[in-house]
Amino acid sequence: MSVQNILECNGLRKAFGDLVAVGGVGFHISEGETYGLLGPNGAGKTTTISMIAGLLERDRGEVFVDGMPMTTRSVRAKKAIGYVPQELAVYPDLTARENLRFFARLYGMQATDVKRRAEEVLEIIGLGDRAGSRVKEYSGGMKRRLNIGIGLLHRPRLLILDEPTVGVDPQSRNAILESVEELAGAGMAVLYTTHYMEEAERLCDRVGIIDLGQLMAEGTRRELVSLVGERDRVALAASGNLEAAARAMASLESVHEACPGGESIHLLVDQARNLLPRILEEAAKAGASVNGVEVTEPNLEAVFLHLTGKALRD
Amino acid sequence: MRAALLISVKDLRQRLRDRSAILVAIVVPLALAYIFSLVLSGVTGGSMTFTYAVVDRDNGPLAHTFTGVVLKEIERQGLIEVRREDSVETARALAASGEIDAAFIIPEGFSGGVQAGGPAMLEVIGNIDAAIGTQVARSLAESFVAELTAVRVGVASVFLAGGADEGETAALAARAAAVPNPVLLEDVSAASRELDPDTFYAAGMAVFFLFFTVQFGVSSLLEERNEGTLSRLVAAPISRSAILGGKLLTSFLLGAVSMTVLILATMLLMGALWGNPLGVGLLVAAGVMAAVGIMGVVATFARNAEQAGQWQSVIAVVLGLLGGTFFPVSQAGGVIEKLSLLTPHSWFLRGLGDLAGGVGPAGVLPATGAMLAFAAVTGGIALIRLRKLTEL
Structure with missing residues (x-):
């Protein structure tokens, strides 16, 4: 096992009767890395992280958290994890401050540290001014933020977030994503499950695509995209000699197709962002004036479709 | 142990914020005991002149x-x-x-x-x-x-x-x-000693509502499971026994506190004579344990806290009636009197009757033992089944 890996899991398998929910999933996460498990509902994401967090007994496989083996009875390994379940796992009859202090004590924090850390987390999640109100009086977004805050309390080495933005308004969603980015920036390893492709693309250094309990592929977004051979599309809104411009562009390396039409030119290229200056240069040389550029890179949705034959939200 | 105490304190804080809990644990039994005592004291062979x-x-x-x-x-x-x-x-x-x-x-x-x-x-x-x-x-x-x-x-x-x-x-x-x-x-x-009406109804209502009061602790495990907070407890660096211990401790403390408050209140407000404090303490402790065990078992058969509450209420009422909390079953005699021995309520009231008859704390050991037997059997089954509930 590599020492810099905060999480390493291999060959995880869990079956419920005849149904194999997870069959042989394995991956690792390094310090400061955000790893996304991307898959539709029922793909096996929650079952996988339940085994990693020690909530669920696994049939096979192994999990190491910060070098410590994890089972359902592992106290030390559990201390290294901050777990944020998909449900709003907070006590509505308690205040946010009471919720935080209760879980801080449960994680064995010293009494002197409990109060200070609870206040710190309240500020991080933006609930400082409502800390004394009972949680049942909070909006859905506020409850979500508290749900995440509880996972951060004890400064875990690995933060596991199970679809934390489900049912959240856009403003709160953005706040949650920013928080996760900040945590990863501060060196925390993050395991993030989602079925929102945009979230995985925005947050994750590496993404594992999971479906039917199998890890279909993993890597950076670029690696995944190249894995399935998808290319970038560039649409130029242009005027002037479009035919000549298209011919000039087609002669460039990495341009596979250039089609003029009406007041635009459509290109199929590799690495569009890198190639764009040269494309514009060729357009100018050919006497075409470019008024607008739209680059469409192949996304994880396309990768998922390619790998599984179905859309993420199916 | 520390984790169990933390969970119990959290549960008690939640419970005490729910005013209905105080109604069920203290206000309603006290009011009913007073009303029954006032209305029915002559019917039950009390000291009517x-x-x-x-x-x-x-x-x-x-x-x-x-x-x-x-x-x-x-x-x-x-x-x-x-x-x-x-x-x-x-x-x-x-x-x-x-x-x-x-x-x-x-x-x-x-x-x-x-x-x-x-x-x-x-x-x-x-x-x-x-x-x-x-x-x-x-x-x-x-x-x-x-x-x-x-x-x-x-x-x-x-x-x-x-x-x-x-x-x-x-x-x-x-x-x-x-x-x-x-x-x-x-x-x-000695076999048919009876309490005076004030004490009988005070004790009867106290032990009857005890079975409602202790429901919260064990049922809250189902509630936490349904609402997702149980997964957070299981993910925490504590044992599952600590979670169960916390829940059972909550039930016990709720029961013990409500019984203590009711005993003191009925003594002050109704003039109930509960008897030797040590003997009463033994009976209360054993009675609360039996109630926790029985309600714990019932809860494990339910799918959610709401269903558990319904089933527990039915069992509490049936056992309460059979156990003679509303009318002394000794007056019924025959099969009913024998069946009442299958309830902790009956043993609790018998123990108090013995105390009223003048026996010391040692005299309530048979009744205490019977209730502890209920607690051991039902509590054991409850623990095994409740542990399964913590498996997600």
């Missing part, structure tokens, strides 16, 4: 025997109060107004008539709203008259048979002179 009037229009020796011997002796025992009235009309008015339960009218010439061989007749005027008091008065009158008739028949038989010898005559004379008390009062045995 009946008030009777006597109108003696005879003033003969037999009238004096009835008022001065029979009624006086019962009055001395505190079961009745007797007041003399001059006229039948006054006695009738008193009965109609409810001031007395019944009136005995001894007709003019009663003693002379009986001695002359005439029929012995006493008139009883009853208060229509005091059926039991009237019935007791009627029984007293009938017993006295029956005794007089028996003596007279005996004497007549002896003389008809050819006279009596000196010994028989003396015996009959003595019997006639001292008509025995028509009411048999005997000491109750």
Whole structure:
């Protein structure tokens, strides 16, 4: 096992009767890395992280958290994890401050540290001014933020977030994503499950695509995209000699197709962002004036479709 | 242990913020105990005193025997109060107004008539709203008259048979002179000792509602499972035993606190006599444990906290009724009395009865042991099944 890996899991398998929910999933996460498990509902994401967090007994496989083996009875390994379940796992009859202090004590924090850390987390999640109100009086977004805050309390080495933005308004969603980015920036390893492709693309250094309990592929977004051979599309809104411009562009390396039409030119290229200056240069040389550029890179949705034959939200 | 305490303190804080919990644990049982005690104390054989009037229009020796011997002796025992009235009309008015339960009218010439061989007749005027008091008065009158008739028949038989010898005559004379008390009062045995009404209803309602009060702790495990907070507890660096321990401790503390408050409140507000504090403490501790065990088992068969609450309520009511928390089952006798032994409620009330009968703390050990047996069996099953509930 590599020492810099905060999480390493291999060959995880869990079956419920005849149904194999997870069959042989394995991956690792390094310090400061955000790893996304991307898959539709029922793909096996929650079952996988339940085994990693020690909530669920696994049939096979192994999990190491910060070098410590994890089972359902592992106290030390559990201390290294901050777990944020998909449900709003907070006590509505308690205040946010009471919720935080209760879980801080449960994680064995010293009494002197409990109060200070609870206040710190309240500020991080933006609930400082409502800390004394009972949680049942909070909006859905506020409850979500508290749900995440509880996972951060004890400064875990690995933060596991199970679809934390489900049912959240856009403003709160953005706040949650920013928080996760900040945590990863501060060196925390993050395991993030989602079925929102945009979230995985925005947050994750590496993404594992999971479906039917199998890890279909993993890597950076670029690696995944190249894995399935998808290319970038560039649409130029242009005027002037479009035919000549298209011919000039087609002669460039990495341009596979250039089609003029009406007041635009459509290109199929590799690495569009890198190639764009040269494309514009060729357009100018050919006497075409470019008024607008739209680059469409192949996304994880396309990768998922390619790998599984179905859309993420199916 | 630390984690279990943390969970229990958190649960108690949540529970105490729910006003319905205080209603169920303290206010309702206290109010019902007071109301039952007030309304039903006479029905259950408690220390009711009946008030009777006597109108003696005879003033003969037999009238004096009835008022001065029979009624006086019962009055001395505190079961009745007797007041003399001059006229039948006054006695009738008193009965109609409810001031007395019944009136005995001894007709003019009663003693002379009986001695002359005439029929012995006493008139009883009853208060229509005091059926039991009237019935007791009627029984007293009938017993006295029956005794007089028996003596007279005996004497007549002896003389008809050819006279009596000196010994028989003396015996009959003595019997006639001292008509025995028509009411048999005997000491109750230890097996059927009963609490006074105030204490009985205080204890009955306390133990009845105890089974509702302890529900929260074990049912909250189901609630946490349904609402997702259980996964957070399981993910925390604590053992599953600590989670279970916390829940059971919550139930125990809720039960113990509610019982303690009810005991003190009923002593202060109703004058309930619970008995030796150590003995009561043993019974309360064992009773709470039994309640936690039984309600714990019931909860494990439910799919969610709501369903658990419904099933627990049904079981609590059935056991409470069978256990004699509303009416003393010792009065029912037979199968019901035997079945009541299958409830912790019955043993709890028996233990208190023993304490009221004068036994010390050691005297409640059988009742305590029976309740602990309930706790051990049901608690053991509950623990095994509750542990499965913590597996997600």
